[in-house]
Amino acid sequence: xxxxxxxxxxxxxxxxxxxxxxxxxxxxxxxxxxxxxxxxxxxxxxxxxxxxxxxxxxxxxxxxxxxxxxxxxxxxxxxxxxxxxxxxxxxxxxxxxxxxxxxxxxxxxx
Amino acid sequence: xxxxxxxxxxxxxxxxxxxxxxxxxxxxxxxxxxxxxxxxxxxxxxxxxxxxxxxxxxxxxxxxxxxxxxxxxxxxxxxxxxxxxxxxxxxxxxxxxxxxxxxxxxxxxxxxxxxxxx
Numbered sequence: 001x002x003x004x005x006x007x008x009x010x011x012x013x014x015x016x017x018x019x020x021x022x023x024x025x026x027x028x029x030x031x032x033x034x035x036x037x038x039x040x041x042x043x044x045x046x047x048x049x050x051x052x053x054x055x056x057x058x059x060x061x062x063x064x065x066x067x068x069x070x071x072x073x074x075x076x077x078x079x080x081x082x083x084x085x086x087x088x089x090x091x092x093x094x095x096x097x098x099x100x101x102x103x104x105x106x107x108x109x110x
Numbered sequence: 111x112x113x114x115x116x117x118x119x120x121x122x123x124x125x126x127x128x129x130x131x132x133x134x135x136x137x138x139x140x141x142x143x144x145x146x147x148x149x150x151x152x153x154x155x156x157x158x159x160x161x162x163x164x165x166x167x168x169x170x171x172x173x174x175x176x177x178x179x180x181x182x183x184x185x186x187x188x189x190x191x192x193x194x195x196x197x198x199x200x201x202x203x204x205x206x207x208x209x210x211x212x213x214x215x216x217x218x219x220x221x222x223x224x225x226x227x228x
Contacts, residue, residue: 032215032216034216034217036217036219041221042221042222043114043200043202043219043220043221043222044153044200044217044219045219046216046217046218049216087153089153089217091215095166096158096160096165096166097143097155097158097166097168098143098155098217099155100145100152100153100155101152102152103152
């Protein structure tokens, strides 16, 4: 069964304390793995797309990496404004749908 | 460039009623997907439309239906509402990848329609 699992469910960090979020997936024929950020009461906002193992993407304090079975979202020196829910999602060949993990709620304290 | 627009943003219904939600995708995007988001289940896929055709459907009862118009705008309908239908309904549009392109169509979401069923 195609599925996406994210860990941890919640993560509390002090400002400046770097960490990583994990996303493991089991799909046949990966077309793309996506990371989104969602703020309370808002729709998810696209961050990155990764297509193949070994690929990396960076944006400000965020860096996403991909292996054959999982992806990591590394957060370097986070700030309180990075507090949000981070969602991982995958699209697979011929599926015409994107399936999401349950998300990691990140809290960054000043 | 205007984003994805969903209407209404908030609505309250009672059990047994029906509801119609609307979604206007980003100009040029022909694929529209709908998701239900609840605290316990996260984002659950409802259906995806492309050029007025439903290409995939999630595991939801037949009370949930949708359609897409020739201008790519989409609507979803929920009939005979139940308490458990209370959720944030999100619409997302994407640019279908062109032949040979490595892009796979990241989703651009609207702000959602929050449905409360009493």
